[in-house]
Amino acid sequence: MNRTERLLRSCRGEPVDRPPVWLMRQAGRYLPEYRRVREGVSFLDLCRDVERAVEVSLQPLRLLGTEAVILFSDIFVPVLGMGVELDFRPGPVVARPIRTREQVAALAVRDPRESAPYVFEILRVLRRELAEEQVPLLGFAGAPFSLAAYLVQGGGSRHFSAVKRMMHRDPETLRALLDRLTELAVAHLNAQIEAGAQAVQLFDTWAGLLSRADYREWVLPVHRELVAKVDREAAPLILYVNDGAHVVDEMLEAGPDVISLDWRVDLADAARRAGRRASVQGNLDPCLLYAPAEAIGAAVREAVRAAAPARGHILNLGHGCLPDTPVEGVRAFIRAAQQLA
């Protein structure tokens, strides 16, 4: 079974020999080879530089043997095309936080193929590179609520209270903002699929800050719309919600092909809820990669056992690799997955 088949069949709940393995933020600062490419170039310039972005996208495959390649880019790349001014220092900082209906109305939903053509060129080059080896290529987008949380707050935050303030005091403006960001995410994901992405992941990093009731009102309908409008015949959709132990049922209710779970979610319980409705992805604590190889191996085997009730399982972390993740920990994780055969 080649790697593309293994991943795509796992997404759809078809039989496979063993779970495929990749890691969120597998192309990142923990890799010395990444840091070398990144040197002397800004983060956004790296996203725009087709040759370098292709190189760093491929590093985890070439150096570590991950079983999927994900586009190197950032969730804010398509947002730049809306006319939002932002900077990375190193987290995203929005020059003028979005607080009014007028600011929302001024956001342009441009075709990402025009506003960020390099993204699709990176995907096309990667797909050609990977075709012969039969390694699957993933695209991704930031989910509307998480993008809105940043845009309204103006940058990273522990509580992201500004977007919640808007939710309670000016819900129509937030609704309008989410509508635009949803339209953008649909266009961005479908254009990535057209350019060669074989599966796509939606990252909702901040939706887990909402109570279950608020999540049902503000996030679930957005996810449902994305699930309906993304071309899932061509590429299955993986839905990741960070810190979402309280909304696993809602993640399933949105109807994605795969729910991607953070390390705090009880995987056995989530896999039982998923059953034949969805596959599960995850969910080791990235910090477990600090541990000795034996402990990592035991956790991989435990995750596979826990995920058994779900129709499919993709081994991954519950969050992205941290900058100080030891490369040997990543190797141990991948090796343990590949020894499951």
Add this chain to the structure above:
Amino acid sequence: MNRTERLLRSCRGEPVDRPPVWLMRQAGRYLPEYRRVREGVSFLDLCRDVERAVEVSLQPLRLLGTEAVILFSDIFVPVLGMGVELDFRPGPVVARPIRTREQVAALAVRDPRESAPYVFEILRVLRRELAEEQVPLLGFAGAPFSLAAYLVQGGGSRHFSAVKRMMHRDPETLRALLDRLTELAVAHLNAQIEAGAQAVQLFDTWAGLLSRADYREWVLPVHRELVAKVDREAAPLILYVNDGAHVVDEMLEAGPDVISLDWRVDLADAARRAGRRASVQGNLDPCLLYAPAEAIGAAVREAVRAAAPARGHILNLGHGCLPDTPVEGVRAFIRAAQQLA
């Protein structure tokens, strides 16, 4: 029914006329009167200044009618007595993060009555002030894991990966650190009870960053030990775990009188699990206090309905008041609680 009876009976699951109400971080920057006292004095000096600390402790009672008064202090106050050098800028910053067994061995567990006598003087003054009005007085301590997370990391952090690194690479050092911090917390809480605290709350702000398995191994035994060693005959123990939707059963398993839940926990589900074993406290999103009064009132009534299966309920937020919490939101919250009668 006076306010002391209402709170203490609610903690123990005895019948009351309606749930009592108070707010975590009710004495804080959102109150202009607090900011006035705080002006020109450092945060730690405010904790040490008996007269001012008494004044800010009482402000939420006097100005807003909260139904409990909590000691104004900080979770790091007893830690200072261990010989740890730290500063607030405004979050805690540890001069020398604790990374080695030798550093742990050098931590002194001093009697908090000697290292921080002002804490107990504040409590004694408050108890005298409140005796006639029959308002309950609460003490508190930071839970060992959360203190360790700060001490090992060196300050605040999104992932607190340093303490997890120690967990995986040097578990004995972490165990030794937790042992000392547990001893300290027990001494600190019992001394507060002796000085007049009628109930005590344990704050585990960062334990929710652990997977359920890691929490069971590293946090649950510590909570169990605290539950066993704190004088709960004299003062019921409230256990707060932030971001703990995945460990509600473990919070109950520790055996506190009350589990205090953050806003992401499904209160109805947690109350069913708690049943006759424990009372529940919480759990409105602090950001709900940005909303109009009617929405706050509806959420209060919904929380009370959801909490019904538990033996008792204390109305509170799911996290502390934020600095930009509107005072009118706090008033609406308290008013809604008091109209339940």
